[in-house]
Amino acid sequence: MLLALTTLLLGTTLLTTSVTEAHSWVDCVKTLSSGKCAGYPTNYPTRANGDINTIYTYLISNRNNAAPLCKPGTQDTFLRNKDKANHLPPNLPFAKAYPGETLTMNWQANGHLVRTKGTKVTIFWTGKSNKVLKTRKDIASGRNGLGKALAVFDFANPGNCKDPNYANTECTGKFTIPKNTAPGRYQFVWWWPFDKNPVGEEYTTCFEINVVAKPKA
Numbered sequence: 001m002l003l004a005l006t007t008l009l010l011g012t013t014l015l016t017t018s019v020t021e022a023h024s025w026v027d028c029v030k031t032l033s034s035g036k037c038a039g040y041p042t043n044y045p046t047r048a049n050g051d052i053n054t055i056y057t058y059l060i061s062n063r064n065n066a067a068p069l070c071k072p073g074t075q076d077t078f079l080r081n082k083d084k085a086n087h088l089p090p091n092l093p094f095a096k097a098y099p100g101e102t103l104t105m106n107w108q109a110n111g112h113l114v115r116t117k118g119t120k121v122t123i124f125w126t127g128k129s130n131k132v133l134k135t136r137k138d139i140a141s142g143r144n145g146l147g148k149a150l151a152v153f154d155f156a157n158p159g160n161c162k163d164p165n166y167a168n169t170e171c172t173g174k175f176t177i178p179k180n181t182a183p184g185r186y187q188f189v190w191w192w193p194f195d196k197n198p199v200g201e202e203y204t205t206c207f208e209i210n211v212v213a214k215p216k217a
Contacts, residue, residue, distance in 0.1 A: 023057040024110050024155075026190050026205040030095035031104045031172070039095020039103075041190075041207035042075045046092070056205075063200035065137035069189055070206035078132050078187045078208055094207070098214035100179040104172050105190070107205075109156035111167040112194070122191045123151040123175045129184025129211075136202075139191060147189075151175035155192055181211050 027047065030039035045055050058071035070076040097103055112119070124139045124147045126132070131146075133139060139147035153173040158164040161171040190205040
């Protein structure tokens with residue numbers, strides 16, 4: 001009886017762990033063909049910081065529409081810095097892009113690569129300069145028209161990750177700045193609904209892009 005109870009408790013613990021442990025964030029917003037990063041997410045601490053998981057992971061639980069969409073105190077600085085051209089260190093700039101440009105961003109799979117049907121990432125924005133998505137309600141389906149889905153792609157599978165056999169392999173996704181976008185500063189949200197936990201488990205990374213006029217040929 002005691003053995004059976006112990007086995008049941010152990011199984012429950014393992015199940016709980018398997019459905020609740022997930023985390024990821026964007027490491028680079030604009031990756032060049034050379035592999036160099038030309039634009040970083042808001043207040044990115046870099047992976048050289050041993051506490052990056054604590055500092056930068058942002059979890060929205062229970063599909064709470066009142067929850068901030070960007071991590072408070074770390075990634076929710078767009079409004080407070082809207083009059084500054086660049087509030088990141090010079091070596092960690094925000095991305096610059098022109099209308100019609102396609103950007104490649106990257107993150108790590110963190111053990112969540114799948115070879116068949118997997119989870120998806122959506123890139124949201126408002127489409128308006130200096131307009132901010134504040135809470136989950138702004139991107140919740142059917143709630144309002146503030147958050148617009150700019151792109152949807154796989155989180156991690158053999159098609160968009162470098163080494164499917166490596167748990168922390170680098171994965172990529174692409175999105176395009178619409179051709180009719182006016183120059184200005186725009187906020188974006190990388191949204192990953194992992195949702196292996198039935199009550200809801202979603203991760204976000206917020207970033208901004210300075211859209212500039214396309215250079216003349």
